[in-house]
Amino acid sequence: MFKKIIVCLVFMSVILVSAVPALTKDKVTLWVGWPLLMPTFEKVEKDYEELNPDVDVEILAYDIREFERKLAITLPAGTGPDIFITSEYIAPMYIEAGYVAEPPEKIVEFVEDKYQPLVVQINTFDGKIYGVPHIGIARVLYWNKDMFFEEGIGGPPETWDELIDYAQKLAKYDSKGNLVRSGISMRLFGGGSGVTEKFAVHLCQAGGTVLGRTKDGKWRANYNNEAGVDTVKLYVDIVHKYKADSFDIKHDTEAFALELAAMYVRELFPIPQIREANPDLNFGTALMPRYKEWGTVFNTESAFVYKMTENYDLAWDLIEFFNQEKYLKEWFRNSGWVPPRIDIDFTDIFAEEPAYKTALEFPEGYIFATYPPLPCVDEIYTKLGERLEKAFRDSSLVDNPEGIKLVLEGAAEETNEILRENGLYGEGEIEPYWVISK
Numbered sequence: 001m002f003k004k005i006i007v008c009l010v011f012m013s014v015i016l017v018s019a020v021p022a023l024t025k026d027k028v029t030l031w032v033g034w035p036l037l038m039p040t041f042e043k044v045e046k047d048y049e050e051l052n053p054d055v056d057v058e059i060l061a062y063d064i065r066e067f068e069r070k071l072a073i074t075l076p077a078g079t080g081p082d083i084f085i086t087s088e089y090i091a092p093m094y095i096e097a098g099y100v101a102e103p104p105e106k107i108v109e110f111v112e113d114k115y116q117p118l119v120v121q122i123n124t125f126d127g128k129i130y131g132v133p134h135i136g137i138a139r140v141l142y143w144n145k146d147m148f149f150e151e152g153i154g155g156p157p158e159t160w161d162e163l164i165d166y167a168q169k170l171a172k173y174d175s176k177g178n179l180v181r182s183g184i185s186m187r188l189f190g191g192g193s194g195v196t197e198k199f200a201v202h203l204c205q206a207g208g209t210v211l212g213r214t215k216d217g218k219w220r221a222n223y224n225n226e227a228g229v230d231t232v233k234l235y236v237d238i239v240h241k242y243k244a245d246s247f248d249i250k251h252d253t254e255a256f257a258l259e260l261a262a263m264y265v266r267e268l269f270p271i272p273q274i275r276e277a278n279p280d281l282n283f284g285t286a287l288m289p290r291y292k293e294w295g296t297v298f299n300t301e302s303a304f305v306y307k308m309t310e311n312y313d314l315a316w317d318l319i320e321f322f323n324q325e326k327y328l329k330e331w332f333r334n335s336g337w338v339p340p341r342i343d344i345d346f347t348d349i350f351a352e353e354p355a356y357k358t359a360l361e362f363p364e365g366y367i368f369a370t371y372p373p374l375p376c377v378d379e380i381y382t383k384l385g386e387r388l389e390k391a392f393r394d395s396s397l398v399d400n401p402e403g404i405k406l407v408l409e410g411a412a413e414e415t416n417e418i419l420r421e422n423g424l425y426g427e428g429e430i431e432p433y434w435v436i437s438k
Contacts, residue, residue, distance in 0.1 A: 027056040028314045030083040033067030034301075036269065036335045043330075044322045057318065065192065075099040080306045082315040085134055087301050088122050089193075089371035089378055094304075096375045100130050101305040107132060107316060118435050119300055119340040122370045131302030132319050136340025137267045138368070139201045139296045140285040140358045147262045156263075156286035160205065160234065163263075163289045167244035170262035183244035185251045185261035186235055188392045193381030195388050197297060199231060201265055204369035205291040206230040209433045210381065211372045211415070214426025219372060219419050222430055223384075224405075224412035230291070232391055232404045240395040247393065257281065268336035268359050285358040287366065295367025295434065300340065332356070366437040376422045380415050387411045 032041070038061045045057045060081075062070060068090065074080040075094055094100050108129050112120055119133045143156045147170055157163040167183030174180050187198035200210050208227025211219045223231070238244050253270040255261035257277040265288070274281060288296045305315045325344050331337035333349050338359045350357045362368075371377055391397060391407045419425040 025054055025056045026311060026314055027058065028083070028311050028318055029081040030057070030059045030085070030303075030318065031067060031070065031081040032059070032061045032085045033064040034085075034335075034337075035061040035063065036272075037061060037331060037337060039334065040327055040330045041322070044318075044327060048318060048321055055314065075306065078308050080308065082306055082309040082311050083303055083319060084306065085301050085303045087299055087371070088373060089299065089381070091131065091302070091304060092125060092373045092377070093375035095125050095130055099307050101307045101309065101312060102128065102130060103132070103305070104316060107320075110320075114341055114343050116340045116342055118298065118368060118370075118437075121435065122298075122373070123300060123302055125373050131304040132323060133300045133302045133340055134323075135301045135337050136298065136359075137300065137338065138298045138359055138362070139198070139265055139267060139288070141288055142256055142264050142266060142270075142283055142285055144256070144259065144262045145282045145284055147259075156284070157289045159289050160291040164234070164238065164242065164244075167238055167263065168242045171242075171244040179243060179246045179249055180260070182246065182249055182251075182255065182261045183242075183263065184238065185249075185255050185264035186238060186245050186392075187265070188235070188239065188245070188247055188251065189389050190252075191385070193378055193385055195385035196381040198265055199235075199385075199388055200369055201288060201297045202234055202291075203227060203231045204295045204297065204367055204432070204434060205288060205293050206234075207292045207432070209369050210384065211374075211377070211419075211433055212430035213372075213433050214430050215428040216426050218426025219374065219424050219433075220426050220430050221412035221415040221419075222432060224408040227292070228408045229401050229404045232388070232397065232408065233401070235388075235392050236394070236397045236404075239392060241398045256283070268338055268356060271336045271353065271355055272334055283355070285355045287358060287363070293367050294365065295369060297370070298368035298435075299371050362437045364437060367434045368437065369432070369434045372433055374422070374424060376418050376424070380418050383414055383418070384411050387414075 041059045045059055048057050049055060071080065071084060091100065111129050111132055115133055116136060119136050123129060123131060123133055141156055151169045153166055157166050171179060171183035172181035187195055189195065196210060203209065203223060206227035208225060209222045212222030214220055239246060250258065250260050252264060253266065253273060256264050257274045303319045305312065309315055328339040328344065329349060332339055346360065397403050416425055
């Protein structure tokens with residue numbers, strides 16, 4: 001009898017437990033390709049969950065190439081994150097494929113009201129805004145002040161002639177003539193589209209852009225011309241003619257922080273890294289030097305919502321939440337992640353880190369070369385970068401404009417074929433794809 005009572009009690013308890021609904025939370029996921037953002041995003045997670053105890057926030061960061069691969073696999077498979085932050089040259093392929101949700105009207109109004117017109121323009125795809133810009137990235141010139149002053153150079157170069165002259169004066173060699181400090185660290189290799197992106201910085205100063213807009217509203221290669229020849233010549237001369245840079249020396253942020261490079265071109269992300277690696281480094285940032293034009297490359301990263309999300313409203317609410325001033329300023333201050341907002345005063349941050357100021361203050365007439373909003377643009381930049389890297393290694397191109405023209409013509413044929421395959425190739429007169437600061 002006792003055993004029967006026990007069995008009955010256990011059975012009834014199972015029924016009662018199963019009858020009580022499980023306490024579940026709504027979950028929203030966000031992926032980024034920049035691990036440097038995570039310290040602030042961890043605060044976002046904590047703060048949002050405290051205010052919304054029924055919500056579980058999961059924010060994951062990956063290295064940029066891994067992040068892009070994960071998007072390419074999961075978005076078509078229906079398993080992507082609720083929110084992802086990516087650039088305007090990656091987003092178009094997913095917008096065209098129907099994987100990106102359109103935002104509520106209040107989000108569109110927010111973007112149009114709170115962001116630089118340039119940022120709004122390059123985040124408008126076929127007349128529509130899809131994401132909330134999280135960063136506006138202008139490439140700037142880093143220069144080591146102590147090295148400049150040691151050589152009697154009073155400030156950063158303002159023209160290409162000065163850039164070339166200063167690079168030669170600032171380069172250092174060992175007793176065997178090997179370069180041990182570059183006058184300027186150029187982006188000579190690295191894979192992906194990064195080589196082309198940095199090439200485009202100098203290309204716009206020469207009057208060209210990677211792609212140009214044709215009169216029929218389509219596109220064509222816009223570097224197989226005098227501007228492209230001048231830009232390849234700049235690289236080839238610095239490496240092979242003047243020997244102010246080399247494939248056999250450290251490059252980029254590492255070289256600059258270790259004082260193995262006097263100048264280099266980059267976004268503002270490296271500033272906190274440089275300060276941490278070499279706190280006493282005396283450096284500044286400057287606008288890019290002039291040639292035939294005066295300007296740089298500018299692009300953005302924006303937060304987008306996955307079309308297949310089951311948490312549409314929650315995703316947009318989280319995006320609004322982390323776009324509060326306190327988080328944006330923390331990203332800017334600690335990560336060099338520049339919020340392109342016109343309604344926030346950054347004076348306090350500029351006072352702490354003057355090198356940031358170059359990112360948001362541009363003179364009238366300064367050119368911003370931007371990524372064309374095309375699904376195939378990353379493929380174009382990547383394949384062009386592979387050809388450019390080979391050209392930069394080719395010493396036979398020194399004082400050989402005809403040889404450079406052949407390299408660029410071959411590259412342009414490949415670029416234009418990609419455009420044809422995507423129904424984007426245009427005929428007739430061509431104009432550079434850039435925006436001019438007013």
